[in-house]
Amino acid sequence: MMKTEDLRKADFFSGSAITLLGLLISGGALQMPMKDSWGGVQNVWYVSPAIFPLFVGTILTLLGLFLVRISIKNVGKEGIKSTLEYLFGKSFILYAFSETTIRFYAILFNLLLFVFVMVPRIDFFPASIMFLLVLFLMFYYSDHSHLISIFKKLAWFSLLLFIVIVNRWDSFLEPIIPYAKDWMVIGFILFLIFHSAKSINNDTDKKRRFRICLIIGITAPFVIGIIFKYFLLVPMPFEGLVVSLLDSIWYAEIWSS
Amino acid sequence: MLLERLGVFFDIIGKMIFDPVSLAILFGSVVLGILFGAMPGLTSTLGVALLTALTYSMDTATAMICLLAIYVGGTYGGSYASILINIPGTAAAAATAMDGYPLACKGEGGRAIGLTTTSSAIGTIISMLFVVSISPIISKFALEFTSFEFFLLAFFGILISGTLTSPDLVIKGWISGFLGLFLACVGRDQLQFYPRFTFGIPELDSGIEVVPVLIGAFGIPQIIGVLTNPTEMAKAQKLQRILPEIGTVVRNFPAIVRSALIGVGIGSVPGIGEDIAGWVSYGTAKNTSKHPETFGKGELQGVLASETANNACVGGAMIPLLNLGIPGSPPAAMLLGALMLHGVNPGPMITFEHPFFILEVAAILLLASIAMWIAGMILAKQVVKVLNIPTELFMPIIGVLCIIGSYSLGLNIFNLYLMLPVGIICLFLTNMGYPIAPLVIGVILGPMADESLRRALMVSQGSFMPVFHRPVSLILFIIIVWTICSQFAWYKNIVASLKQRILLLLK
Numbered sequence: 222m223m224k225t226e227d228l229r230k231a232d233f234f235s236g237s238a239i240t241l242l243g244l245l246i247s248g249g250a251l252q253m254p255m256k257d258s259w260g261g262v263q264n265v266w267y268v269s270p271a272i273f274p275l276f277v278g279t280i281l282t283l284l285g286l287f288l289v290r291i292s293i294k295n296v297g298k299e300g301i302k303s304t305l306e307y308l309f310g311k312s313f314i315l316y317a318f319s320e321t322t323i324r325f326y327a328i329l330f331n332l333l334l335f336v337f338v339m340v341p342r343i344d345f346f347p348a349s350i351m352f353l354l355v356l357f358l359m360f361y362y363s364d365h366s367h368l369i370s371i372f373k374k375l376a377w378f379s380l381l382l383f384i385v386i387v388n389r390w391d392s393f394l395e396p397i398i399p400y401a402k403d404w405m406v407i408g409f410i411l412f413l414i415f416h417s418a419k420s421i422n423n424d425t426d427k428k429r430r431f432r433i434c435l436i437i438g439i440t441a442p443f444v445i446g447i448i449f450k451y452f453l454l455v456p457m458p459f460e461g462l463v464v465s466l467l468d469s470i471w472y473a474e475i476w477s478s
Numbered sequence: 479m480l481l482e483r484l485g486v487f488f489d490i491i492g493k494m495i496f497d498p499v500s501l502a503i504l505f506g507s508v509v510l511g512i513l514f515g516a517m518p519g520l521t522s523t524l525g526v527a528l529l530t531a532l533t534y535s536m537d538t539a540t541a542m543i544c545l546l547a548i549y550v551g552g553t554y555g556g557s558y559a560s561i562l563i564n565i566p567g568t569a570a571a572a573a574t575a576m577d578g579y580p581l582a583c584k585g586e587g588g589r590a591i592g593l594t595t596t597s598s599a600i601g602t603i604i605s606m607l608f609v610v611s612i613s614p615i616i617s618k619f620a621l622e623f624t625s626f627e628f629f630l631l632a633f634f635g636i637l638i639s640g641t642l643t644s645p646d647l648v649i650k651g652w653i654s655g656f657l658g659l660f661l662a663c664v665g666r667d668q669l670q671f672y673p674r675f676t677f678g679i680p681e682l683d684s685g686i687e688v689v690p691v692l693i694g695a696f697g698i699p700q701i702i703g704v705l706t707n708p709t710e711m712a713k714a715q716k717l718q719r720i721l722p723e724i725g726t727v728v729r730n731f732p733a734i735v736r737s738a739l740i741g742v743g744i745g746s747v748p749g750i751g752e753d754i755a756g757w758v759s760y761g762t763a764k765n766t767s768k769h770p771e772t773f774g775k776g777e778l779q780g781v782l783a784s785e786t787a788n789n790a791c792v793g794g795a796m797i798p799l800l801n802l803g804i805p806g807s808p809p810a811a812m813l814l815g816a817l818m819l820h821g822v823n824p825g826p827m828i829t830f831e832h833p834f835f836i837l838e839v840a841a842i843l844l845l846a847s848i849a850m851w852i853a854g855m856i857l858a859k860q861v862v863k864v865l866n867i868p869t870e871l872f873m874p875i876i877g878v879l880c881i882i883g884s885y886s887l888g889l890n891i892f893n894l895y896l897m898l899p900v901g902i903i904c905l906f907l908t909n910m911g912y913p914i915a916p917l918v919i920g921v922i923l924g925p926m927a928d929e930s931l932r933r934a935l936m937v938s939q940g941s942f943m944p945v946f947h948r949p950v951s952l953i954l955f956i957i958i959v960w961t962i963c964s965q966f967a968w969y970k971n972i973v974a975s976l977k978q979r980i981l982l983l984l985k
Contacts (some may be wrong), residue, residue, distance in 0.1 A: 228646055228911050235910050236641075239653055247661055249675055267935035270672040274663045275930040277656055284653045291647065325706045329902070332698070336898045341891050349878050356874035360705055414964060432873070441875050445882060452536050455886040458894075 229295040230304045236288030243282030318364055327372045331355055334379050337408070342386065344461030345450075347406040348441035354410060357434035358417050362427065367420065374416070378409045400462035407462075409422035486834055487610070490841040500543055504842075507547035508849040509857065515555020515784050517860050517872065518565045522752075524700060524876070525585035526692045526812040530819070531883030538820040541891050543842055545816055546792075549809050550846040553752050553789050554598040558861055561781070570752030573760040573784035573940025580776035588858075589764055591780060592686065592722035594785040595854035601786035604738035605745065605793020609800070610840045613829075616801040617836075620826035625934035626944050631748075632927035637802050637961050639916040646911030648965045653837065654912045658920020660929065661686050661900075666792065668929050671767040681892040689815040690884040691900050691921055697880040699908050701873050703775035708809035708841025708869060717801050720858045723792075726778070733763060734786050741787035745794020749919040751807040759787030765886020793843055800824050800836050804923060808915045819887065 223231060228273065253271035254264050266272070293301065307313055316322060331352060339348035355375055359368040382405065384390055394401035421427045447456040450464070451471055457464055494500045507529070514525035525548045533541035557570030561578035574594065581590040623631070635660065640651025664675045665685025676682040727734075737759040744755040764773045765784035773780050795806025803825035805811035817824055828835055884897045904914050938944050945951045963969040 223909060223911070225646075231910050232647075235912075239657075242657075246663075246675075253672060253674065264670075267940040268669065268932055270667040270670055270674055272932060272935070273667075274660070274674060276931075277659045277663060280655065281656050281660065284649055284656065288647070288649055288653070291649070321706055325702065328702050330900060332702075335877075336894050340881065340885070340894060345882070349882075351511050353874050353878065356705070356877075357871065360867060360870040360874075362706070374531065391830075397776065437871060439877070442878065445875075445878055448532075449882055449886060453532065453886065455882075456889065458885050458891055 226296070229292050230300055232288050232292035233296070233301050233304070236285045238285070239288065240282050240285030243278045244281070244284055246274055246278030246281060248278075250278055323365075323372070324360075324371065327359055327368060328356070330372070330379075331359075331375065334375070338379065338382065338386070340458045342402060342459055343406050344400070344403045344459060344463045345446055345457040346442050346462075346463035346467075347403050347410065348459075349446070351406050351410050351413075351437055353441060354413055354434065354438040357438050358413065361430055361434055367417075370420075371413070371417075374413070378462060381405075400465075403462040481625055483610075483837065485812060487837045487841055487875065490834070490838055491845065494543070494841065494845055500540065502846055503540060503543050504547050505849050505853060507544045507847055508851050511548035511551020511553075511560075512555035512850070512853060512857070512861055513864055515552040515571070516558040516567045516864050517867065518559050518563075518567055518704075518865075518869065519807075520872070520876065521568045521571070521696065521700070522555075523692075523696045523809045523812055524551050525549075525552045525818070526809045526874075527689070527696060528879050528883050529691055530812060531693075531879075531886045532815040533816070534819060535889055535890065538817075538822060539838065541816065541820055542839065543846075546839065546842045547793070547846040548699070548710040549793055549813065550602055550789065550843065550850055551853070552809070553792055554595065554785070554850055555779075555861070556788075557594045557598070557785050558591065558858075559865055561587055561594070562862060562922070563865055568752075570756055570788040571784070573756040574751060574781055576774050576784075577762065577777045577780035580774070581778065581781065582849045584776055586776070589722070589770060590691070590778070590781050591858055592720040593726060593730075594781055595720075595728075595851055595858070596722045596727055597737075597782045598787040598789040598854075599743055599847040599851040600734050601738045601788075601790035602792055602843055602850070604735065605742045605790040605796075606840050606843040607793075608742045608746075609793045609836065609843065613836045614803055616644075616797065617826055617829050620802055623826065623950065624944075624948070625930040625937065626948060626951045627954065629930035629934055630945070630951055630958065631802060632923040632930065634954055634958050634961070635748030635923055636916055636920050636927075637796075637958060639919045640913070641961060641965070642750050642754055643913040643915045644911070651916050653756060654907065654914065655916035655920045657907075658917040658922075659924045661691065661917075661921050662924020662927065668925060669932055670917070678699070685925075686896060686921065687888060687890070687893055688921055689812075689819065689887050690897040692812050692815055692918055693880050693884050694897035694899075694901035695904045695918055696812075697876065698898060698972065699905035699914070701877045702902075702905050703908075704869050704873050720855060730779060730943045731781055737763065737783045737786035738790040741790025742794035742797075744976055745791035745806045746754070746797045748804045748806060748980055749808075749811075749915050751795075751809075751915060753793040755787040755791040755794075756784035759783040767970060776969050789847075796839055800828055800839060801826060808918060811915075811918050814922055819961050822873055 250271040253269065253274070255266055255269045255271055256264055335348065335352045339352065355371060358370050362368070382402070385402065385405070391401045398404060417431055421431055446457065450457055450467070494504070511522060511525055514520045515522055528547055529544050529548050536544070552568065553570050556566055556568030557568035557574045557578065559565050560571040560575035561582050564575050564579035566572040566575050578590050584969065636655035637652060640655040641648050641930070644651030664682055666673050668685050673683060738933045740759045740762060742756045744750050744758060760780055760783050763779050764770050766771065766781060791807060795810035798804040798806045799810045799814055803823065805814045814824060822832060822835065880897070881894060884893045885891060887893065904917070908914060934944070945955050
């Protein structure tokens with residue numbers, strides 16, 4: 222959490238956002254049937270679906286305004302002005318590229334990539350191995366330059382993946398290379414491993430960390446995935462290369478005989 | 479009647495003890511909970527959330543064993559990190575660090591852990607007694623409630639949760655609660671099936687799924703927060719003898735009972751978690767002590783007070799959850815989501831729909847507290863080792879678990895698209911001093927509040943007058959108005975001037 226003085230300054234903006242949201246909710250509620258008929262039923266105001274959102278929207282608007290008032294009362298117009306100057310000034314740019322903020326971008330980018338791009342389109346196993354390895358190599362190494370180097374590579378790879386998905390190149394590649402997207406991710410995982418192995422430079426501590434990253438990064442998705450897929454019978458969000466390989470082992474004739 | 483209930487209670491306990499699978503699940507979940515609680519950054523709420531996904535395919539009884547056991551274990555487990563490295567494993571154990579760490583520095587870490595294990599177990603057992611004895615009364619009382627009472631109760635739950643959990647301004651807690659209520663509005667309304675705030679997205683028609691939202695709200699901010707700002711862990715203090723001296727427990731028994739009562743009381747207030755119970759109990763112990771100056775310097779009573787209260791809060795939180803359908807704490811909110819997934823709808827009708835469910839919960843609480851004590855005594859020295867695991871290694875794994883867990887509940891990718899943005903929004907809200915518990919309570923109580931308000935108005939033909947005619951709703955209304963007014967300066971001024979006048983009159 223921020224310091225109290227910064228919180229009061231931030232309250233002006235969060236309060237304004239809440240007020241706006243409250244107004245939008247109330248506006249949306251007013252579009253709902255109040256006294257008109259809906260589904261063949263003539264409405265009365267107190268049964269209308271708008272009642273509750275209207276109540277919530279109005280209270281949020283009032284609370285938001287109240288928060289703005291508290292903020293202005295505490296930091297004054299000067300405080301708000303100085304915050305705006307900070308937001309559009311050099312110091313904010315410095316903050317936006319500070320070490321902590323870059324760490325935040327790195328996690329957020331990886332999470333967004335994993336949830337919105339990888340999970341729905343790539344086999345769960347390589348997708349999660351990539352997700353884990355990237356985070357481990359970024360953060361467990363405790364080396365900011367290494368984090369940036371991995372982040373850049375991840376950004377380039379996600380751009381490539383994005384282009385392939387948007388242009389549907391994978392459907393052209395599929396007849397030639399089955400599970401083309403999965404192979405792309407596996408290729409990137411191998412690249413990451415080789416790149417990180419190369420950067421160790423006989424440093425024993427880094428060597429140990431790299432070994433741990435590799436072992437946990439590969440085993441954890443298999444443990445989690447196998448529990449969900451074969452014990453809890455949860456089909457994976459996208460089943461590709463590894464799942465079909467595991468399926469052929471799990472449901473092989475050998476076991477039944 | 480009482481004998482019959484006792485018979486059923488012991489029958490349930492007997493069945494669980496003599497079923498090796500149930501017993502193994504109980505011990506496994508308690509140990510998992512302790513590990514979750516012990517690792518700084520992981521909370522019992524997150525533990526319950528992740529286990530909800532794993533227990534989805536289990537029968538209700540087994541799922542309840544898992545979830546309650548991890549809740550009990552997780553609440554207790556936080557004390558390890560508090561005592562040994564001065565970083566609370568969970569927010570619930572924050573007060574424990576005040577005296578726990580100084581005790582460990584004096585070489586009494588083992589003694590402190592042994593005593594907290596025992597007091598936590600006693601706290602859970604006392605709270606279990608309250609679940610069994612008070613539940614039938616509340617349940618019977620709640621049967622008299624009409625829609626107005628349920629609406630006001632939900633509203634009160636959100637307000638009080640916002641008031642007491644806000645780390646900054648109280649108003650932010652209320653905003654958070656109303657944001658939760660807004661999220662609950664999304665989807666087709668329950669009375670007329672009118673689509674509200676769905677923006678033409680068919681996946682939103684059925685409303686926002688509670689469990690993925692909870693996983694996002696509690697999991698994602700934790701993962702991002704811990705990885706962005708890693709804390710340098712201190713080296714864990716060594717443990718010596720863990721088995722507690724009976725004399726010390728007996729000597730402190732009145733204090734343990736008082737702390738347990740505080741825990742049960744705070745737990746039964748909607749939306750207030752174990753952390754507040756711990757602090758209030760710690761404060762009370764300090765204020766009533768003959769030597770308050772020793773607190774903060776390694777006073778055993780301080781550790782006992784916070785640890786007894788936070789574990790007693792578990793049972794306390796079950797009372798409104800089971801009888802009114804209102805969660806008493808964030809992990810209880812998660813439990814409510816899990817119960818709904820298993821087709822159990824907590825509320826006044828629970829004693830009719832599932833006559834022995836409350837007894838089952840009480841039996842699990844009792845066994846979980848015993849399992850926690852045994853596991854605590856045997857595994858304490860091993861559990862300490864998890865404090866050496868770097869957060870950078872287990873947090874990403876928790877991330878994968880959150881994602882696959884959210885997806886597996888309903889096999890819906892859309893749950894993930896919802897979970898992550900909710901998590902990111904919750905991260906920003908947390909950073910700006912907004913508490914997350916009221917938001918979660920709002921999401922859970924929203925449908926009940928909406929439906930009750932409209933049903934009540936339907937019955938009264940649009941009149942609000944029944945609020946003033948019915949005693950329970952009038953009391954609730956007065957409490958709500960007082961809760962709101964008491965936050966304003968003008969109210970405080972009026973109260974202060976009234977006090978002065980009364981004092982002058984008395985003189």
